[in-house]
Amino acid sequence: MAKTLVIDQEACSGCGTCAAIAEDCFAISEDSDKAYVVDQSACSEEEIQEAIDTCPEEAITWQD
């Protein structure tokens, strides 16, 4: 089964870095001020990996 991109809502600070790097995949919720996955298939693996590597809270992970 394909992996699912998950954002740890506890860890996320809502900084917006992931949404700036991969805007088609991540957005910041107006309700929670935290990031959520819009569409994990909308970005390249490189963009997603850069977001994972750049997130200051290490809140973005792949889960099986």
Ligand code: SF4
């Ligand atoms: S880069 Fe990390 S901490 Fe910042 S909004 Fe995205 S998931 Fe949250």
